[in-house]
Amino acid sequence: MDVRKPRDAFVSLRARIAATGRPVPAGDIGEHGQPLTVGEWAVLIDELLDNPNDEAIWNVALPEEDDREFDAIFVGGGAAGRFGSAFLRARGGRQLVIDSWPFLGGSCPHQACVPHHLFSEVARELDLARHMSGRLWYPKFDPKKASIVEVIELFRAGRGFPHAVMNWQSKEQLGMEYILNSRAQVLDPHTVEADGKRFTAKNIVLATGARTTFPDLPGIDLRGVYDFASLTEDMNYEPNRCVIIGGSKVAIEYGSFFQATGCQTTILSRTPLMTTTSLHHVDDGLRAYVVDMMRDRGMEILEGVEPVAIEGNGKVSAVRYQDANGLEQVIASDFVFIATGERPATSQFVDALGVDVDDNGFIKVDTHMRTSVGNVWAAGDLLGPPLEMFKARKSGCTAARNIMGEPHEFDFTEYPDFLHSTYEITWLGLSESEARRKYQNVIKIQMPPDDANPETFPLPVADGSMLYAFTRPIISGWFKLLIDGDSRRLLGAHHVGFGVKDAFQYLDYLVRRPEGITIDQMGELNELFLNPEHFIQLCRLRAGQSQLTDL
Numbered sequence: 442m443d444v445r446k447p448r449d450a451f452v453s454l455r456a457r458i459a460a461t462g463r464p465v466p467a468g469d470i471g472e473h474g475q476p477l478t479v480g481e482w483a484v485l486i487d488e489l490l491d492n493p494n495d496e497a498i499w500n501v502a503l504p505e506e507d508d509r510e511f512d513a514i515f516v517g518g519g520a521a522g523r524f525g526s527a528f529l530r531a532r533g534g535r536q537l538v539i540d541s542w543p544f545l546g547g548s549c550p551h552q553a554c555v556p557h558h559l560f561s562e563v564a565r566e567l568d569l570a571r572h573m574s575g576r577l578w579y580p581k582f583d584p585k586k587a588s589i590v591e592v593i594e595l596f597r598a599g600r601g602f603p604h605a606v607m608n609w610q611s612k613e614q615l616g617m618e619y620i621l622n623s624r625a626q627v628l629d630p631h632t633v634e635a636d637g638k639r640f641t642a643k644n645i646v647l648a649t650g651a652r653t654t655f656p657d658l659p660g661i662d663l664r665g666v667y668d669f670a671s672l673t674e675d676m677n678y679e680p681n682r683c684v685i686i687g688g689s690k691v692a693i694e695y696g697s698f699f700q701a702t703g704c705q706t707t708i709l710s711r712t713p714l715m716t717t718t719s720l721h722h723v724d725d726g727l728r729a730y731v732v733d734m735m736r737d738r739g740m741e742i743l744e745g746v747e748p749v750a751i752e753g754n755g756k757v758s759a760v761r762y763q764d765a766n767g768l769e770q771v772i773a774s775d776f777v778f779i780a781t782g783e784r785p786a787t788s789q790f791v792d793a794l795g796v797d798v799d800d801n802g803f804i805k806v807d808t809h810m811r812t813s814v815g816n817v818w819a820a821g822d823l824l825g826p827p828l829e830m831f832k833a834r835k836s837g838c839t840a841a842r843n844i845m846g847e848p849h850e851f852d853f854t855e856y857p858d859f860l861h862s863t864y865e866i867t868w869l870g871l872s873e874s875e876a877r878r879k880y881q882n883v884i885k886i887q888m889p890p891d892d893a894n895p896e897t898f899p900l901p902v903a904d905g906s907m908l909y910a911f912t913r914p915i916i917s918g919w920f921k922l923l924i925d926g927d928s929r930r931l932l933g934a935h936h937v938g939f940g941v942k943d944a945f946q947y948l949d950y951l952v953r954r955p956e957g958i959t960i961d962q963m964g965e966l967n968e969l970f971l972n973p974e975h976f977i978q979l980c981r982l983r984a985g986q987s988q989l990t991d992l
């Protein structure tokens with residue numbers, strides 16, 4: 442390996458932090474081997490984000506520390522590249538991960554999952570404050586105080602710390618080697634260039650993620666058009682009226698946030714929300730409740746429509762679209778948010794390596810994460826849907842295991858899923874219509890039941906929805922559990938409310954085991970009442986029946 446740039450990047454860190462005018466952390470961080478603290482990392486990352494330059498951060502072993510050939514170079518240090526690297530290291534291999542940002546962890550903590558969860562929590566808080574306005578101790582709700590820009594600034598000011606934790610943990614706890622703040626260029630199946638140096642390895646793992654696909658619409662370049670990434674980086678005014686183009690998860694999540702802040706929001710979607718192929722097993726009842734409740738909160742949701750143009754003179758002023766009857770309509774708007782899904786940038790890999798990609802540019806892999814080119818693997822969003830963290834992390838680890846000689850397959854066709862409106866919406870297993878197509882005797886436990894009046898039916902009720910249940914029951918949530926009446930096994934679970942995501946991760950495992958889990962076994966569990974999905978006690982109420990019936 443002809444890479445011999447010692448950790449001199451670390452030697453300059455103290456001076457670099459001092460130059461920012463920010464407090465210099467105590468301790469001699471410049472000395473070789475002296476680890477940076479999380480706080481020091483945060484200062485450095487913030488400084489590089491505020492003042493981007495091409496000075497790479499090196500954390501590569503000196504020859505006297507480790508002179509083995511790299512087993513793999515991970516190109517991209519997001520969820521896939523970081524987890525794959527950590528796993529390969531844990532198996533005793535030697536890896537190098539290279540990322541163009543000055544931190545590991547990728548888009549999730551920088552522009553995607555983490556701001557999404559912050560925005561969703563803000564939306565939920567605002568929803569409650571608006572609903573309870575003037576009641577109990579809640580002041581009259583003043584929408585002028587809810588600023589989108591302020592929430593984004595809050596996020597931007599704080600995101601350096603999670604980034605810092607990942608750099609620190611990857612180096613100090615996981616023993617990973619990395620080069621950050623440097624774009625990698627793949628030259629052949631064993632060679633990658635970064636920071637002006639060539640690195641060779643037995644294998645290369647491609648893990649460069651995906652970005653928004655901007656539709657080819659007139660006006661798409663106008664000021665006032667954002668996606669999830671540019672919103673986080675560049676939003677600098679308080680919009681009054683938002684049009685979202687696209688009906689992805691991101692449309693529902695960000696749209697619910699914009700609406701909750703008082704920015705009237707319209708979603709323009711070709712297909713009915715939550716019916717795109719990238720979302721599977723969505724129950725019709727769950728979808729109807731989610732969309733109804735978004736409309737109940739004042740959002741406009743237009744389905745079966747086609748955007749035609751974004752209009753404006755330098756800056757967005759309106760969106761023109763064709764409605765479901767084929768008639769052209771215009772919505773005045775000072776903010777357009779693009780949520781039409783993401784695609785990878787794989788042309789450099791096709792050119793340099795000749796890897797096979799599908800029609801959308803996603804890299805084709807087998808179940809071992811092997812591409813069509815020997816010694817080249819791929820992981821994460823580069824592989825196509827589902828674009829989710831579990832797949833990114835597990836596919837990175839799968840590549841690492843196989844590289845280290847452990848044959849391992851990963852099938853990501855079945856998984857539980859969730860999204861946010863101002864609710865947390867979670868599901869696993871089969872939808873009701875899927876279950877009825879596959880099984881003769883499907884039983885459901887649903888709250889509120891189909892024949893109940895939801896305005897007067899205060900179930901579900903649990904943490905996070907108590908105030909709703911006691912003031913307007915219909916908005917306290919919705920859930921359904923599907924059971925095969927013959928085998929008594931659970932088939933699917935669907936929930937709108939708060940606080941079940943954690944439980945659903947484990948329930949999904951139980952449901953998908955070869956032996957599954959029965960209504961009787963559910964009834965034997967010990968509930969921690971009030972439990973948000975109510976499943977255990979409701980299963981117990983029915984488990985006494987030899988011939989199960991709906992509840």
Ligand SMILES: Cc1cc2nc3c(=O)[nH]c(=O)nc-3n(C[C@H](O)[C@H](O)[C@H](O)COP(=O)(O)OP(=O)(O)OC[C@H]3O[C@@H](n4cnc5c(N)ncnc54)[C@H](O)[C@@H]3O)c2cc1C
Binds near residue numbers: 553830
């Ligand atoms: C708004 C939004 C919200 C989301 N919320 C959730 C959620 O709540 N839960 C969930 O499970 N999933 C969520 N996701 C999906 C999740 O963020 C992705 O699935 C995940 O980040 C993909 O990880 P990755 O490693 O494939 O790509 P990324 O995390 O994007 O990492 C790719 C890395 O490659 C680097 N890179 C690119 N090109 C180069 C190059 N040439 N040289 C060096 N480095 C390079 C980039 O800097 C980046 O760090 C969300 C996505 C979006 C857009």
